[in-house]
Amino acid sequence: PAPRICIWECDGEAGDITCDIVAAPFRRSCSARMTMQPPAPFFRTMTPPPPRPQRVLEEEEEQQEARRPGKAIRKGHRSYGLMLNLQLGISYSVGKSSALPFKKLLASDFDPREKVWTRFPPEGSKLTPPHHSIDFRWKDYCPAVFRHLRKLFGVDPADYMLAICGNDTLRELASPGKSGSCFFITQDDRFMIKTVKKAEVKVLIRMLRSYYEHVRLHKSTLLTRFYGTHCIKQVGCPKVPHMVGLSTKRSERLTKPLL
Structure with missing residues (x-):
């Protein structure tokens, strides 16, 4: 792409106009930083809890049944x-x-x-x-x-x-x-x-x-x-x-x- 020309007025003497040429590589680097995608999120693998003992499950079932009428x-x-x-x-x-x-x-x-x-x-x-x-x-x-x-x-x-x-x-x-x-x-x-x-x-x-x-x-x-x-x-x-x-x-x- 062609270089871009920037013109601005200096603070020193009134009426002085300064121009400069912005290089294309600089624009490309700015454009690259602006379009840069954020890194992919990091997911941690969760370890499933160990299975509950059969004895504990039976005790909980008995307690639940005892609370019911009859x-x-x-x-x-x-x-x-x-x-x-x-x-x-x-x-x-x-x-x-x-x-x-x-x-x-x-x-x-x-x-x-x-x-x-x-x-x-x-x-x-x-x-x-x-x-x-x-x-x-x-x-x-x-x-x-x-x-x-x-x-x-x-x-x-x-x-x-x-x-x-x-x-x-x-x-x-x-x-x-x-x-x-x-x-x-x-x-x-x-x-x-x-x-x-x-x-x-x-x-x-x-x-x-x-x-x-x-x-x-x-x-x-x-x-x-x-x-x-x-x-x-x-x-x-x-x-x-x-x-x-x-x-x-x-x-x-x-x-x-x-x-």
Whole structure:
């Protein structure tokens, strides 16, 4: 490139003008300094922390489980067999109904005599899988109605089965009341199964039509959410536990501010 001519006025005598020629190499060096890029940042390699011992992880898991309500039902627990029966029955009932087309409810679906008995032998059958529990019979009350109720409450059948019948064990919470009822709570604290007396089941089934109509018209109702009613009859066991599936979460209306 051609050299640049710079002209300026001296401070000494007025009117004196001085000119000079700025060499091209000087301009190139200035231009080079102006366009010089900053050095690349220096990144230090971080060493990952060592893995935590398995014993420490197990202790933390036990401490976290101890802070949660109820006691985990594991092998050797007095309710372990009952939990297996419950999981098998729920998986069978919900899975079977989900495979059928969704149909409109009929008056016969609300009949108190509308119940389905299914036998679960340990070796399995054409309808049931083999299992490691004792032989038992499973009764499902008004299955079509409760299927509609679960849909009205926005409960996905797959989530319902996974929460109750998945790999995670249930937790048992004994009732402090005189009824002697037991509560089985899922690990995600979303669902609860309560043991009830046969007389209570009869009352629930008798009021089922009115309950369904109320839920259909008022989906944000504050009433208890019932997801199913069942009965387990174990071979050789005189006690026949009846169970109802409930929701453990309060309605969103309880947590939202009132306008």
